[in-house]
Amino acid sequence: xxxxxxxxxxxxxxxxxxxxxxxxxxxxxxxxxxxxxxxxxxxxxxxxxxxxxxxxxxxxxxxxxxxxxxxxxxxxxxxxxxxxxxxxxxxxxxxxxxxxxxxxxxxxxxxxxxxxxxxxxxxxxxxxxxxxxxxxxxxxxxxxxxxxxxxxxxxxxxxxxxxxxxxxxxxxxxxxxxxxxxxxxxxxxxxxxxxxxxxxxxxxxxxxxxxxxxxxxxxxxxxxxxxxxxxxxxxxxxxxxxxxxxxxxxxxxxxxxxxxxxxxxxxxxxxxxxxxxxxxxxxxxxxxxxxxxxxxxxxxxxxxxxxxxxxxxxxxxxxxxxxxxxxxxxxxxxxxxxxxxxxxxxxxxxxxxxxxxxxxxxxxxxxxxxxxxxxxxxxxxxxxxxxxxxxxxxxxxxxxxxxxxxxxxxxxxxxxxxxxxxxxxxxxxxxxxxxxxxxxxxxxxxxxxxxxxxxxxxxxxxxxxxxxxxxxxxxxxxxxxxxxxxxxxxxxxxxxxxxxxxxxxxxxxxxxxxxxxxxxxxxxxxxxxxxxxxxxxxxxxxxxxxxxxxx
Numbered sequence: 285x286x287x288x289x290x291x292x293x294x295x296x297x298x299x300x301x302x303x304x305x306x307x308x309x310x311x312x313x314x315x316x317x318x319x320x321x322x323x324x325x326x327x328x329x330x331x332x333x334x335x336x337x338x339x340x341x342x343x344x345x346x347x348x349x350x351x352x353x354x355x356x357x358x359x360x361x362x363x364x365x366x367x368x369x370x371x372x373x374x375x376x377x378x379x380x381x382x383x384x385x386x387x388x389x390x391x392x393x394x395x396x397x398x399x400x401x402x403x404x405x406x407x408x409x410x411x412x413x414x415x416x417x418x419x420x421x422x423x424x425x426x427x428x429x430x431x432x433x434x435x436x437x438x439x440x441x442x443x444x445x446x447x448x449x450x451x452x453x454x455x456x457x458x459x460x461x462x463x464x465x466x467x468x469x470x471x472x473x474x475x476x477x478x479x480x481x482x483x484x485x486x487x488x489x490x491x492x493x494x495x496x497x498x499x500x501x502x503x504x505x506x507x508x509x510x511x512x513x514x515x516x517x518x519x520x521x522x523x524x525x526x527x528x529x530x531x532x533x534x535x536x537x538x539x540x541x542x543x544x545x546x547x548x549x550x551x552x553x554x555x556x557x558x559x560x561x562x563x564x565x566x567x568x569x570x571x572x573x574x575x576x577x578x579x580x581x582x583x584x585x586x587x588x589x590x591x592x593x594x595x596x597x598x599x600x601x602x603x604x605x606x607x608x609x610x611x612x613x614x615x616x617x618x619x620x621x622x623x624x625x626x627x628x629x630x631x632x633x634x635x636x637x638x639x640x641x642x643x644x645x646x647x648x649x650x651x652x653x654x655x656x657x658x659x660x661x662x663x664x665x666x667x668x669x670x671x672x673x674x675x676x677x678x679x680x681x682x683x684x685x686x687x688x689x690x691x692x693x694x695x696x697x698x699x700x701x702x703x704x705x706x707x708x709x710x711x712x713x714x715x716x717x718x719x720x721x722x723x724x725x726x727x728x729x730x731x732x733x734x735x736x737x738x739x740x741x742x743x744x745x746x747x748x749x750x751x752x753x754x755x756x757x758x759x760x761x762x763x764x765x766x767x768x769x770x771x772x773x774x775x776x777x778x779x780x781x782x783x784x785x786x787x788x789x790x791x792x793x794x795x796x797x798x799x800x801x802x803x804x805x806x807x808x809x810x811x812x813x814x815x816x817x818x819x820x821x822x823x824x825x826x827x828x829x830x831x832x833x834x835x
Contacts, residue, residue, distance in 0.1 A: 536572040
């Protein structure tokens, strides 16, 4: 067991936690009984109590079971922006003993088709702003749809800058209210702690997203840990701005607050003035965000007019916080940025910085009952302090494997020191005090504003472009996004001189999520190849890195 970090463990916090042997849904039931009239959610000025949240989740669960035929272990897609519908839908699916398949709302219909097919889902819980993307699949893969309208939960007049999609009136296809009013009572809750609760998709170098099987117990390990690590209570108020489909937002801004009966102030879209106003009005105590959000928040020239004194914690992950930004945060708000590190496969955090003693641009120390090591990725021998290698992790939050992919599951784990460790694919090291630092990636991934972009997936979609013969996706450094997506493209002979960079970008915007769309396009006569005929992407990446260094 790695224990080098123990002398720097948060004072008064136990090093080991007993993970509750219940379902994740049970947390909502307990908090609703304890705090029925307390706001579980605040949505642009409208409060949703724990009693209402529980009642709605129960009603929707009954509808899913009786009207949609959902059975224990069935996968149900959840396709929505941050909203009461996401939270209610999530817990309703769990209450129905089914598996939540959270889908990035930025994904388009072609991408949605893969999630439907691979997960074998027949039911979707969605929102009307995404109806045009999901509607083509109804009757062709999806048998049932429960469709919500954000404005149904805008019950109080507000002067906040609410996104147009949230204010939009109900469309004819929306049946959310009917589903809740149908009066279907769910069967007794039967899900066990070891059942799969959530199936989030994470991509790899194969270009096809893989479903990471997370059990109720996996998720409870990190939600319980988060509550303990940051000493959260029923009086905590968090700003729910990170996407709830993503594990960090899901755990920090939904599951952990519900576990202790706290309040989550939801935002459907990032807006720095609205965020500051909500912090002031709702007396927000904690914010979990990504670097680009914090940069934008601090760049607000009107920031000084807001009362942010309620904040006691600001943290996040996804990409290392630049030293200059962390220093500015400390100066302007008086708080350090508490960085953490984790993957979808580790139910979000496997490492976190101690709140009393954080280090900058640091992943933190291994979490509760988590054993992390650094190994040579070739020889698999364990390395010592300040030696860079692949980070491997063993702990109660580590996933069960990849959905329907036994080989990928086998490749993701390694036996080491008598334990089964997950190979993160991230290169890093730990210092003499046991703090871990991420230096690079073994996996081929682009980190654009905290969004993970997998080149092979984007390449496979670009090959559907009628004018593209070959394409290679690489990362290019970007002052704002950290990295941005660049496409190196070989056009078909008949298209050369006729198709331009903007044409490729416009086409990509119609066929893939915005964060995957190449911001840069370079046309070349041919792509470099390896001796086996594969595209030599690493050479192109190295050339781009050198170009960025010179520039």
